[in-house]
Amino acid sequence: xxxxxxxxxxxxxxxxxxxxxxxxxxxxxxxxxxxxxxxxxxxxxxxxxxxxxxxxxxxxxxxxxxxxxxxxxxxxxxxxxxxxxxxxxxxxxxxxxxxxxxxxxxxxxxxxxxxxxxxxxxxxxxxxxxxxxxxxxxxxxxxxxxxxxxxxxxxxxxxxxxxxxxxxxxxxxxxxxxxxxxxxxxxxxxxxxxxxxxxxxxxxxxxxxxxxxxxxxxxxxxxxxxxxxxxxxxxxxxxxxxxxxxxxxxxxxxxxxxxxxxxxxxxxxxxxxxxxxxxxxxxxxxxxxxx
Amino acid sequence: xxxxxxxxxxxxxxxxxxxxxxxxxxxxxxxxxxxxxxxxxxxxxxxxxxxxxxxxxxxxxxxxxxxxxxxxxxxxxxxxxxxxxxxxxxxxxxxxxxxxxxxxxxxxxxxxxxxxxxxxxxxxxxxxxxxxxxxxxxxxxxxx
Ligand code: SF4
Numbered sequence: 001x002x003x004x005x006x007x008x009x010x011x012x013x014x015x016x017x018x019x020x021x022x023x024x025x026x027x028x029x030x031x032x033x034x035x036x037x038x039x040x041x042x043x044x045x046x047x048x049x050x051x052x053x054x055x056x057x058x059x060x061x062x063x064x065x066x067x068x069x070x071x072x073x074x075x076x077x078x079x080x081x082x083x084x085x086x087x088x089x090x091x092x093x094x095x096x097x098x099x100x101x102x103x104x105x106x107x108x109x110x111x112x113x114x115x116x117x118x119x120x121x122x123x124x125x126x127x128x129x130x131x132x133x134x135x136x137x138x139x140x141x142x143x144x145x146x147x148x149x150x151x152x153x154x155x156x157x158x159x160x161x162x163x164x165x166x167x168x169x170x171x172x173x174x175x176x177x178x179x180x181x182x183x184x185x186x187x188x189x190x191x192x193x194x195x196x197x198x199x200x201x202x203x204x205x206x207x208x209x210x211x212x213x214x215x216x217x218x219x220x221x222x223x224x225x226x227x228x229x230x231x232x233x234x235x236x237x238x239x240x241x242x243x244x245x246x247x248x249x250x251x252x253x254x255x256x257x258x259x260x261x262x263x264x265x266x267x268x269x270x271x272x273x274x275x276x277x278x279x280x281x282x283x284x285x286x287x288x289x290x291x
Numbered sequence: 292x293x294x295x296x297x298x299x300x301x302x303x304x305x306x307x308x309x310x311x312x313x314x315x316x317x318x319x320x321x322x323x324x325x326x327x328x329x330x331x332x333x334x335x336x337x338x339x340x341x342x343x344x345x346x347x348x349x350x351x352x353x354x355x356x357x358x359x360x361x362x363x364x365x366x367x368x369x370x371x372x373x374x375x376x377x378x379x380x381x382x383x384x385x386x387x388x389x390x391x392x393x394x395x396x397x398x399x400x401x402x403x404x405x406x407x408x409x410x411x412x413x414x415x416x417x418x419x420x421x422x423x424x425x426x427x428x429x430x431x432x433x434x435x
Contacts, residue, residue, distance in 0.1 A: 029327075037322040041330050048297040048330055052341075055294060055428065057366040059338070197336060204338035204365045 006085040013084040013220070014077060021216030022046045025189070028249055032190075035253045050212055056205030061110045066207055068106035073214040075099035080221040086150025089137045096133075096221065099214065100126055103199065110202035118198020122186035124260045128267040129173035133225075135275040139166040140228070142282050153231040160229040160240075165278025167229050170222075171244055172270045176263070177222055179215070180252035183263050189215075196257070295341065295367065295428050296421045298330045302340035304360055306393065308347025308383070311407035312374035316344055318410045326414060337363040342420055343397075344413075348376045348383045349390040361397040367427035369400040369420045374408045381406060 025046040033040025042048075060066065079095035082088065100122065107119035137147060143162050144152050152159070160167055176183040186199045200211060223241055230237035258266075305313050319326045320333055334340050337360045349357060361370065372393040375381035379392045393399050400423045403416035 033325070033327060038325040039328050040325075041327050045298070045330050048294055049300075052294040052298040056341075057431070059365050192335060197334075197339075200339075201336060202338065208339060 009085045010081040013080050017080060017220040018213060018216045021219045022050070024219065024245070025216070028189075028245075031246070031249050032253055035249070046212075050209050053209035053212070054206050058206055059204055061112075061202045065106045065109035065202065068102045068109060069203070069207055069210050069214075071102035072099045072106065073210050073217070075102060076214045076217045076221070080217050080224075083149055083221055083224055086148060086153070089140060089147045089149055089152070092149070092221070093130075093133050093137055096218065097126065097130055099218075103211070103214070107199045107202070112202050114195055114198050114201040117195060118186050118201060121260060122199050124264055125176050125183070125186055128183075128264045129176045131268065132169045132173040132271040132275050135271060135279065136163075136166045136170055136225070139163050139275070139279055139282065142279060142286065149228070152228050156232055158230060158232055158236075162282060163229060163278055165274040165281075167226070169271050169275035169278075170226060171247070172274070173267060174222055174226070174244070175248055175251060176267065178219060178248055180248050182251070182255035182258040183267075184252075184257060185260055185263060293425055295424045298332075299342050299417065299421055299424065300332045300334045300340050301342045301344055301417070302334055302337050302360065302364070303344045303346070304357065306345055306347035306349045306353040306357060306377065308374070308376045308381075312346035312376070312405075315407045315410050316346060316373065316413060319413055324410045324414065326417075329418075331417065337361075338365065340364055341368055341424060342417060343368065343370045344373055344417075345370065345377050345393045346373045346408075348380045349393060349396050350386075350388040351390070354390060354396050357393070357396050367424055367431050369424050369427065370397055371401045371403060371416050371420050372399045373403045373405075373413055373416065375404060375406045378402045378404065 023043065023046075026041075026043040029045060030040040030043065075095050076099040079092045079099060082095060083092045104119045104122050104126075107115045107122065140152050140159070140163075141147055143159055144155055146152065179187055179189050181188070184196070187197050200208060203211060223245075226241055226244060227237050230240055303313070303316050318324060319331075337343070341364075343361060343364060345357065347353075361368075370393065372378050376383060377393045380386075380389050383389050384391070390396065401416045401420045403412050405412055408416075
């Protein structure tokens with residue numbers, strides 16, 4: 001990918017990702033409402049919420065916390081840009097993790113115990129989801145011989161065929177990343193009380209909007225990850241992503257929140273079985289000479 | 292665009308009462324009334340909320356709590372007092388511990404009558420509060 005293309009792709013991601021993710025959140029809220037026999041808000045509701053938050057008064061509980069929030073937004077965008085210009089998958093994963101760590105630091109900067117518990121829970125969620133993300137990068141490497149996103153998506157063969165375990169594992173941790181039940185420990189995208197919204201407790205107005213925005217960038221990046229498995233067949237990819245997202249909404253509306261121990265244990269077991277299992281089989285096959 | 296009218300987030304607190312009005316407030320969130328149609332969300336966090344719904348009267352113990360919640364809400368914000376208890380103390384007015392209605396402690400923008408207030412009138416009260424919220428936002432923007 002040459003420089004002009006890269007700059008165009010980066011700009012497109014920065015502009016289009018929030019729009020797409022906001023619409024997705026709107027669809028999410030409508031489908032969730034229908035599952036609960038309600039009508040639900042208008043499609044553009046997430047944007048109304050976001051712009052309203054930007055107009056609220058700025059209350060500083062702790063200025064350091066707000067600085068860390070900007071780090072969260074910045075590194076999430078960097079991860080997304082690196083991904084969509086076809087860069088290095090490992091940098092994408094580490095920048096994303098760094099962004100989340102900034103978010104945790106931001107919550108720790110405030111004095112509220114709810115905020116602290118939320119931050120601790122976010123760390124637990126990171127521990128639960130990060131191994132699978134890193135394993136998936138290894139899976140892509142073993143399957144394609146490259147960590148470059150550009151090389152992975154320009155492969156002619158369908159990666160889902162040889163990496164089904166990786167895909168399943170990523171979908172599993174996507175539930176954690178999208179903050180959906182049963183894994184929404186640190187905060188939830190539904191309206192909830194104190195501890196369930198833990199990590200966002202102390203942030204209000206424009207700062208809450210920044211968190212939402214960073215989450216939107218993250219959502220599109222993670223969906224991009226899943227897209228890689230179907231890259232040669234875009235229509236199949238769109239169908240698969242829609243199906244995955246619908247499953248996430250279904251899980252969200254039909255499950256109660258788990259204990260953090262269960263979240264950690266189940267996602268590590270799932271990562272070990274689906275992700276590592278897939279990697280072992282793949283490695284074995286590639287040694288035997290058949291792809 | 293009148294964003295505050297499209298995305299009013301609510302926090303609900305009960306000063307002290309029979310809980311009748313609380314149940315009516317929660318009824319607004321159920322499929323029958325579904326206030327999320329109007330973008331209304333019950334946040335449960337004063338720092339995220341635009342509208343404070345208070346049911347029940349104010350007593351010695353709830354007064355500092357109500358004051359704290361009010362002060363933690365970022366501007367612009369409005370207060371809706373729901374039910375006769377919240378308006379004036381209602382049937383608890385003569386009790387030894389009663390301070391009075393919500394306006395004994397914080398400024399109230401809309402009073403919703405009823406014992407218990409019906410979900411329809413609660414929603415109506417919130418809709419009236421939205422106009423006030425929008426006005427307060429303009430005043431806030433005009434301030435230096
Ligand atoms: S107004 Fe009536 S129903 Fe409402 S809290 Fe007071 S006593 Fe209960």
